[in-house]
Amino acid sequence: METRADCPYELLGVSRDASPRSIERAWRQQARMHHPDKVPEAEKLAAEERFKRLSEAHDLLADPERRELYDRFGIQDPNVLAQDQWDMGEAGMHGFENFEEILKEFFQNAGGAPPEPERDLQDVWEGILGFTLLSLGAASLACVAWLVRRPPLSGVLSWCWWRCRFLLFDLGFG
Structure with missing residues (x-):
């Protein structure tokens, strides 16, 4: 599950409806503050990690397609975009084990109609x-x-x- 520290909007300090320009501005401001070259040697490792997370957040929010995927589904991994849309695995399905069953149940209950009865040999002979x-x-x-x-x-x-x-x-x- 994503924590507030992992949320790219929280990392950059912008709202979810922020414009690309304000995202870029926030990225530059955060990068100046947390750049590994601007901190003392003792804090360098922590600054590098923080700067890396800030860069990933900026890359995610600067790309309109990736940002939309994140806003809709919470997908942050750029490799998910390169995969086939039906082969997304658990990252794309949010833990749904059997997506086909979910769709079947949804469309079965959507119309309110009872399910069709199972066909048997008698139905086949009547058809013939x-x-x-x-x-x-x-x-x-x-x-x-x-x-x-x-x-x-x-x-x-x-x-x-x-x-x-x-x-x-x-x-x-x-």
């Missing part, structure tokens, strides 16, 4: 039966259309149709 019946119906319509267009058969079909109508009329349905 429906597709077969639909195919047979389309094929039979195509056959009837083909038969109607043939001149010799169209007369036979017409004769059969009229005979059926007369039969229905005689039975009292017409």
Whole structure:
């Protein structure tokens, strides 16, 4: 977890909405105060460490892309930018072990709809039966259309149709 001493804004003494110009100004001021050449020999190691942290904070906040990543996700490591965005590891995921599970849960609960039931073999057979019946119906319509267009058969079909109508009329349905 990041402490206040690690926060680049705290190190440079600027606010989070500071302009690039004020960040540069604060960096120069802090660098003058904590430069290893400006301190006594006894404090040189501590000054070098402090100056190194100040330089890293300035590099982070001076680069707009890195600053945005830090502001949004807390990512400070410049090597994270060079990696593939899907291969960020724990540094980019903030400890999420299974990002796919998190997304699945989020989108499952986002719409408020219940999850789809699991498919089984019965569903597959019902799908195959429906597709077969639909195919047979389309094929039979195509056959009837083909038969109607043939001149010799169209007369036979017409004769059969009229005979059926007369039969229905005689039975009292017409």
